[in-house]
Amino acid sequence: MRVTSNMYYKNIYGDNNALLSKNLFDVNKQIASGLKIQYAHEDIRAFTETMRLDNEITTLGQIKSSTQSAFKLSDQTDAVLGEFETSMNRMRTLLVNAANGTNSDVSLDAIAQELRGLEENFKNLANTSINGQYLFSGSAVDVKPIADDGTYMGNDAQLKAFTGSKTSQQYNISGEELFLGEKKLVRREVTTNVVQENLIAKYPALQQAGYTGVDSFVSSSSTIRELMGDSDNLVDVGVQKHFFYINGTTSDGTSLKQKIQMSDDDSIDALLNQIGNLYGNTPDLKVVNVNMNSNGQIIIEDKMQGSSKIDFHMVGATDLSGGAAANVTNIDNLGVGETNFDKIMLGTSTALNTNLHVKEFIKSSLAPADSVAATNLIEGTIYDKTEFSIDGAKLYSATPQILKGTNAFATPSTKLLDVASGTTLNGKSFTLEGTDVNGNPYSAQIDLATAGSTFTIGGNTYDIFNVGTPRAAVAADEMTYKQLMDVMNMVVTGNLPSAAPGSSAQYDSAVATADLRGKTFLSYDGKIQFEEMNTGNTMARMALYDSNSGDFTAPPSVMTFNTNNAITVRDPKTDFFKTLDEMITAVENYKLYPDSSSGNIRNVGIENAVAMMDDLQDHVFRAHSQVGAQTNSLNTSLQRTELLEISSMSLRSSVIDTDLAEASLTLAQLNTNYQAMLSTVGKISQLSLVNYL
Numbered sequence: 001m002r003v004t005s006n007m008y009y010k011n012i013y014g015d016n017n018a019l020l021s022k023n024l025f026d027v028n029k030q031i032a033s034g035l036k037i038q039y040a041h042e043d044i045r046a047f048t049e050t051m052r053l054d055n056e057i058t059t060l061g062q063i064k065s066s067t068q069s070a071f072k073l074s075d076q077t078d079a080v081l082g083e084f085e086t087s088m089n090r091m092r093t094l095l096v097n098a099a100n101g102t103n104s105d106v107s108l109d110a111i112a113q114e115l116r117g118l119e120e121n122f123k124n125l126a127n128t129s130i131n132g133q134y135l136f137s138g139s140a141v142d143v144k145p146i147a148d149d150g151t152y153m154g155n156d157a158q159l160k161a162f163t164g165s166k167t168s169q170q171y172n173i174s175g176e177e178l179f180l181g182e183k184k185l186v187r188r189e190v191t192t193n194v195v196q197e198n199l200i201a202k203y204p205a206l207q208q209a210g211y212t213g214v215d216s217f218v219s220s221s222s223t224i225r226e227l228m229g230d231s232d233n234l235v236d237v238g239v240q241k242h243f244f245y246i247n248g249t250t251s252d253g254t255s256l257k258q259k260i261q262m263s264d265d266d267s268i269d270a271l272l273n274q275i276g277n278l279y280g281n282t283p284d285l286k287v288v289n290v291n292m293n294s295n296g297q298i299i300i301e302d303k304m305q306g307s308s309k310i311d312f313h314m315v316g317a318t319d320l321s322g323g324a325a326a327n328v329t330n331i332d333n334l335g336v337g338e339t340n341f342d343k344i345m346l347g348t349s350t351a352l353n354t355n356l357h358v359k360e361f362i363k364s365s366l367a368p369a370d371s372v373a374a375t376n377l378i379e380g381t382i383y384d385k386t387e388f389s390i391d392g393a394k395l396y397s398a399t400p401q402i403l404k405g406t407n408a409f410a411t412p413s414t415k416l417l418d419v420a421s422g423t424t425l426n427g428k429s430f431t432l433e434g435t436d437v438n439g440n441p442y443s444a445q446i447d448l449a450t451a452g453s454t455f456t457i458g459g460n461t462y463d464i465f466n467v468g469t470p471r472a473a474v475a476a477d478e479m480t481y482k483q484l485m486d487v488m489n490m491v492v493t494g495n496l497p498s499a500a501p502g503s504s505a506q507y508d509s510a511v512a513t514a515d516l517r518g519k520t521f522l523s524y525d526g527k528i529q530f531e532e533m534n535t536g537n538t539m540a541r542m543a544l545y546d547s548n549s550g551d552f553t554a555p556p557s558v559m560t561f562n563t564n565n566a567i568t569v570r571d572p573k574t575d576f577f578k579t580l581d582e583m584i585t586a587v588e589n590y591k592l593y594p595d596s597s598s599g600n601i602r603n604v605g606i607e608n609a610v611a612m613m614d615d616l617q618d619h620v621f622r623a624h625s626q627v628g629a630q631t632n633s634l635n636t637s638l639q640r641t642e643l644l645e646i647s648s649m650s651l652r653s654s655v656i657d658t659d660l661a662e663a664s665l666t667l668a669q670l671n672t673n674y675q676a677m678l679s680t681v682g683k684i685s686q687l688s689l690v691n692y693l
Contacts, residue, residue, distance in 0.1 A: 056648045057645060057648050057649060059165075060641055060644055060645040060648060061645065062162065063162055063163060063164060063637075063641045064638065064641045064642065064645060066161045066162045066163070067161050067162075067163055067169075067634055067637050067638045067641060068638060069161070070159075070161030070169065070171035070634050071171070071631065071634040071635060071638055072130070073130060073133075073135065073159075073171055073172065074171040074172070074627060074630050074631040074634055075631050076128070076130055076135065077135050077136075077172065077173060077627050077631075078624070078627050078628055078631050080125050080128050080135060081620065081623065081624040081627055082624070083125055084122065084125055084620055084624075085617070085620060085621070085624065087118050087121055087122060087125070088613070088616065088617050088620060089617075090118060091115060091118050091580075091583075091613060092610065092613045092614070092617065094111050094114060094115055094118075095115075095583065095587070095606060095609050095610045095613055096610055097111060098111045098587050098606050099592060099606045099607050099609075099610055101592060105590055108587055108588075108590050109588075111587055112584055112587040112588045115583070115584045115587060116584060119577075119580050119581070119584060122576075122577070122580065123146050123148075123150070123577070126145055126146040126175065126178075126179065127144055127145060127146055134154070135172065136154065136172075136173070136174060136175035136178060136179075137153070137154030137155070137174070137175060138154045138155035138156055138157040138158075138159075138172070138174035138175065138176060139155060139157035139159060140153075140154045140155050140157075145175040145179075146175065146179070146577065150576075150577030150578060150580075150581065151524070151577075152175045152176060152179050152180055152524065154174060154175045154176065155174065155176065156174050156176035156177065157174060158170045158172065158174070159171055159172040161634065161637075163634075163637045163641075164637075169630065169633050169634055169637060170630055171630055171634060173623055173626060173627055173630075177623065178576070178620070178623050179574070179575070179576040179577065180524070180525075180573070180574060180575060180576070181574050181619060181623070182306075182407070182572050182573050182574065183306075183572050183574065183615070183618070183619055183622075184305060184306040184572060185305050185306070185572075186305070186306070186570055186571065186572045186615060187301055187302050187303060187304070187305055187570065187572075188251075188301070188302040188307060188308055188309075188310045188568070188570060188571050188572065189299065189300070189301045189302070189568075189569045189570040189571075190299070190300050190310060190311070190312055190565070190566035190567060190568055190569060191293070191297055191298065191299045191300075191566055191567050191569055191594055191604075191608070192297045192298045192299075192312075192314070192361040192362050192566055192567075192594070193297065193362060193363060193566075193567050193594035193595065193596045193601065193602060194297070194360050194361050194362065194363055194380070194596050195217065195295045195296055195297065195593075195595055195596075195597065196217060196218050196227060196295070196296025196297065196361075197215065197216070197217060197218070197296070198216045198217060198218045198222060198226045198227075198296075199226060199227070199228070199229035199230075199341050200223075200225055200226045200229070200230065201213065201214050201215075201216050201226065202214070202215060202216075203345055205233065205345070206229070206230055206232070206233050207233055208233060217294060217295050217296040218268060218292070218296040219268070219292060219294070219296070220267070220268050220269040220272060220291065220292040221267060221268070221269060222267070222268050223235075223264060223265060223266065223267055223268070224242050224262040224263065224264060224265075224266045224267070224268065224270075224271065225242075225264035225265070226268075227268055227296075227316070227359070228242045228316055228318045228357060228359055229318065229320070229341045229344070229357055230264070230320065231320040231321070231355075235264045235265055236263065236264045236265075237263065237264065237265050238263050238265070239263050239264065240261035240262060240263045241263065241264070241318060241319065241322070241326070242261065242262045242263065242264075242266075242316065242317075242318045242326070243259060243260070243261055243262075243316065243317045243318070243326045243327055243328075244259070244260040244261075244262065244271065244314055244315070244316045244317075245258075245259055245314065245315050245316075245317070245331050245334075245381075245552060246258045246259075246260065246275065246278060246312075246313070246314045247311075247312075247313040247314075247383040247384070247556065247557070248278070248279075248310070248311045248312040248313060248565075249309050249310060249311040249421070249560070250279050250280060250287075250309070250310065251279070251280075251287060251288070251302050251304040251307045251309055251310055252307070252309065252404065253309045253402070253404035253419070253421060254421050254422075255421035255422075255555075255556035255557055255558060255560075256278050256279070256556055257552060257555070257556035257557070258278050258552075259552050260274050260275075261327075268292060272290040272291065272292065272298070273290070275290050275298075275300070275312075275314075276288055276289075276290040279300070279310075286303060287302075287303055287304060288300055288301060288302055288303060288310065289301040289303060293593070295593050295594075295595075297361075297593070297594060298312075298314070298361065298566075299569075300312050300566065301570075305572070306407060306572050307407055307572065308400070308402050308407055308571050308572055308573050309402055309404070309407070311560070311563065311565050311566065312362075312565065312566040313361075313362055313383045313563065313564060313565050313566065314361045314362070315331060315334065315358065315359065315360060315361065315378075315380055315381045316358070316359030316361070317334050317337065317356065317357070317358050317359065318356075318357045318359075319355060319356055319357075320344065320355045320356070320357055321355035323355070325337070325353055325355070325356045326356060328552075329551065329552055329553045330550045330551050330552065330553075331381045331383075331550050331552070332381070332385075332550050334356070334358050334378060334381045335377050335378050335381065336351060336352035336353045336356060337351055337352075337353050337356030337357060337358035337378065338351035338353070338354055338356065338357060338358065339357075339358050339359070339360050339378055339380065341357055344357060358378055358380070358381065359380075360378070360379070360380025360381070361380065362380060362564055362565065362566055362567075362596075363379055363380050363564070363596040363601050363602075364379065364386075364398075364564040364565075364601060364602055365379070365601050365602075366379065366382065366386040366387065366389070366562070366564050367386065367387040368382050368385060368386060368387070369385045369386060369387060369431075369433055369434075369543035369545065379564065380564070382564045383549065383550070383557075383560075383563055383564055383565070384399075384545045384546065384549050384557055384560040384561070384562065384563045384564075385543065385545045385549045385550055386543060386545075386562050386563065386564055387434060387541055387542065387543045387562070388528075388529075388530070388541075388542045388543065388544075388562055390538070390541075392536055392537055392538070393531055393532045393533075393535050393536055393537060393538045394529060394530065394531045394532075394538070395529065395530040395531075395538065395540060395541070395542050396523070396527060396528075396529040396530075397527045397528045397529065397561055397562040398527065398562060398563070399527065399560055399561060399562050399563045399565070400525050400526035400527050401414070401419050401481065401522065401526045401527070401528070401561075402419065402526060403418050403419055404418060404419065405418070407572065407573075409522070409524075409525060409526030410481055410522060410526050411481070411522060412480065412481050412482035412485070412521070412522060413480055413481075413482060414480060414481050415477065415478060415479065415480055416448075416479050416480065416481065416484060416559065417476075417477045417479075419559060420558045420559045421556070421557075421558045421559070422558055424450075424476065424477055425448045425476040425477055425479070425558065426448065426449055426450045426476045426477065427448070427449065427476075428448045428476065428546070428547075428558050429445055429446065429447050429448070429546075429547040430445070430446040430448075430544060430545065430546060430547060430559070431443070431444075431445055431446075431543075431544070431545055431546075431547050431549075432444040432445070432446060432455075432487075432488060432491055432542070432543070432544050433542075433543055434492070434540065434541035434542040434543055435539060435540060435541045436491070436492055436493065436494040436539075436540055437492065437493050437494065437517060437518060437532050437538060437539060437540045438494055438539065439539040440494065442457060442458075442491055442492075442494075443457070444456060444457035444487075444491050445457075445547070446464075446484070446487060448476035448479060449475075449476050450475050450476050450477070451473075451475075452464075452472060452473025452474065452475065453473055453474050453475070453476055453479055454473060454501065455487050455491070457491060457496070460496075460500035461500055461501055462496065462497050462500050462501055462502050462507070463501040463502055463507065464479065464483055464486075464487060464507075465483075465504045465507045465508075466478065466483075467483075471504035473501075481522060481528075485520040485521065485522075485528065486511045486514075486520075488520045488528075488530065488542070488544065489511070489514045489515065489518055489519065489520040489530070490510050490511060490514045492518060492520070492530055492540050492542055493513075493514045493517040493518045493532075493540075494517075495510050495513045495514040495517065496510055497509070497510045498510070516533070517532065517533055518530060518531060518532045518533055518538075518540070519531050519533070525573075525575060528544070528561055528562075530542060543562070544561040544562070545557065545560070545561065545562075546558055546559060546560070567594055567602050567604060568604075569604055569608045569611065569612065570611065570612070570615060574615075574616070574619050576616065576619075579612055579616060580616075582603065582604055582609070582612070583604070583606075583609035583612055583613060585599075585600050585603050586603050586604060586605050586606045586608075586609045587606060587609075589603055591603055591605045591606060592605055592606050592607055593605035593606075593607050593608070594608070
C-alpha cells in the first residue's frame with residue numbers, strides 16, 4: 001500500500017484535532033460555568049449524585065427555615081414566661097404581706113389595687129403576639145387567647161416544626177395547657193367556710209358557777225357539746241343526741257351519704273375520724289386527711305394524687321329539748337330549726353322549732369329548689385337540691401362533671417355513666433324543676449331505664465331518643481350529656497314534642513325549636529349552663545338533682561349537678577385567671593380565712609391564697625421548663641441542620657463544581673499538546689516525494 005501525505009494528515013491531525021478540540025471545549029466550558037458537567041450523559045454517576053445532594057440540600061433548607069421560625073417563637077415564649085414568673089413572685093410577696101394580719105383596710109386596699117394591676121399584666125402577657133400570631137392560642141394563632149373576663153378562647157393544639165425525616169419538635173405551649181392544665185402530683189384539698197365558735201365557753205349559763213364567758217373557736221380536741229351547744233350545764237355522757245348528716249364523693253367518684261350520731265363527751269376528733277372512715281380510711285391506710293383549722297373549719301385533703309372528685313357537705317342538728325327533732329330521715333325537715341345559737345340562748349329565735357339547733361358548716365348563697373323552698377329555709381342544710389346561679393340571660397352550675405377514669409371534664413358526647421357513681425344508671429331518676437323562660441313553673445322527672453329512658457312533665461311522658469339506627473328511647477347506660485341537655489333545654493324553653501311518648505321526628509323537631517330560644521351546654525370546665533337567646537335577663541330558673549337527694553334512708557345521689565359543697569383550696573386542675581381573681585378578692589374582702597359571714601361567701605381567704613399561688617407558680621415553672629427544653633432542642637436541631645447543610649454543599653461542590661486550578665492546568669496541557677500536534681503536522685506537510693526516493 002502506498003503511503004501518502006493525506007494519510008499522514010488524517011492520522012496525525014484529523015483524529016487528534018477533533019479530540020483535542022473537544023477536550024479544549026470541555027475544559028473551557030467547565031471554567032466558564034464552574035461545573036464539571038452540564039448534562040447527565042456527560043457523567044451519569046456525577047449527575048445522579050448531584051441530584052441526590054440537591055434534594056438533600058433543599059430538604060435541609062426547609063428544615064432550617066422551619067426550625068428558625070419555631071425557635072424564634074419558642075424563644076419569645078420563654079421570655080414571656082420569664083416575665084410571668086417575675087410578676088408571680090411579686091404577687092406572692094404581696095399576698096404574704098397581706099396575710100400577716102397587721103394590715104389596715106387601707107393597706108389591704110392598696111395591696112389589692114396592685115394585685116389587680118398584676119392581673120391585668122398577666123392578661124397582656126398571655127395575649128402576646130408575634131407578627132400577628134398569638135403565642136398561647138394553640139393552632140388558632142389569629143384568636144386572642146384570653147378574653148377580658150379571663151376565659152380561654154384558643155385550643156389545645158400543639159404546633160410542631162419539621163426537624164428531619166419523620167421527626168418533628170413541638171415549639172409552642174397552648175393556653176389550654178398553661179392556663180387550664182392539670183398537675184398530676186397535686187392532691188385535692190377542700191374546706192368548710194363557716195367559722196365554728198366554742199358555744200359552751202361563750203355562755204356562763206352552760207358552765208359551772210362563777211365562770212366568765214369567752215369568745216373562742218373549737219378545735220379538734222374540743223367536745224361535740226362545745227361545737228353543738230346545750231340547754232344546761234350538764235354533760236350527758238354517752239347520750240347520742242347530736243346528729244351529723246354527711247354527703248360527698250370519694251376520690252374515685254363514689255357518692256357517699258351517712259348520718260352520724262355523737263354524744264356530748266365525744267371529741268370533735270372522733271367525728272373527724274368517722275368522716276375519714278366514710279371516705280375509706282382504715283387503721284392501716286389513710287386515703288384522706290381530715291383536720292380542723294384554728295377557726296374551727298373542717299379541711300379534707302385527698303391523699304390520692306391527680307383526682308378532682310373529693311367533695312364534702314355536712315350539717316349538724318341537736319334537739320336541745322331532748323326530743324327527736326334532730327333525728328330526721330330527710331334533711332329538708334331541719335328547715336324548721338334555728339341556726340343562730342345566740343338567738344336560742346337569748347330567746348329571740350323566730351324559728352318554727354326554737355329548740356332545734358341546726359349547725360351549718362358550708363354556705364354558698366344558693367337558692368333551694370322550688371319543691372323545698374317553703375319548708376327548707378336553711379341554706380346550709382342543702383347539698384345538691386339547689387337552683388343554678390343567675391347572671392343576666394345565663395343560668396350556670398358551680399359543679400364540674402368529671403369522668404371517673406381519667407379526671408377529664410365531661411363533653412356533650414360523654415355518657416352519664418362515665419361520671420356517675422356506681423356501675424349502672426338503670427332505675428335512677430333525676431328531678432328537673434324551676435320556671436321556664438316565660439316565667440311558668442315546671443317540674444319534670446327524668447327516668448333512666450335499660451328498656452328506654454323517658455322524661456315526664458305535666459302528666460305526659462316522652463321518650464328520650466338515641467341518635468342511632470333504628471331510632472329508639474335511649475338505654476340508661478348509653479345516655480349522653482347531649483341527650484340530657486336536650487331534655488333540659490326543651491323543658492326550660494317550654495318546647496316539648498307535639499305528642500307523648502312522641503316519635504323521633506317529633507322529638508327532633510322539639511329539640512331544634514328549643515335551640516332557637518335557648519342553649520344548654522357544658523362550659524370549658526365541665527359545668528352545665530343555660531343561656532336564653534335574644535334577652536339580657538332571663539326569667540328561667542333551673543334545678544337538677546337526684547330524686548334521692550336529702551333522703552337519708554335512700555342511697556346517695558348517683559350524680560350531682562349543682563352543690564352547696566366544700567370550697568376548693570387545692571386541685572390538680574388549674575384555672576389560672578379564675579384562681580387569680582379568687583386570691584385578689586380575698587384581699588379586697590379583708591379575709592384571712594374562709595368566712596361566710598361577710599363579703600364573698602365562698603372566698604378561700606388570704607392564707608389559702610398564698611398556698612394557691614404556690615401551686616400556680618409550680619404549674620408555670622413546669623410549663624416554663626418544658627418551653628426551655630423545646631427551645632434548646634430547636635436550637636440544637638438548627639445547629640445540626642446548618643452543619644449538615646454546609647457538609648452537603650461541600651460534598652456537592654466536590655462532585656459537580658470545577659476545580660479551577662486543575663482545569664487551568666489541564667487547559668495548559670491541552671494547549672501544549674495542540675501546539676505540538678500542529679507543529680508535527682506542519683513539518684509533515686513540508687515533505688516532498690523526493691524525500692522518499
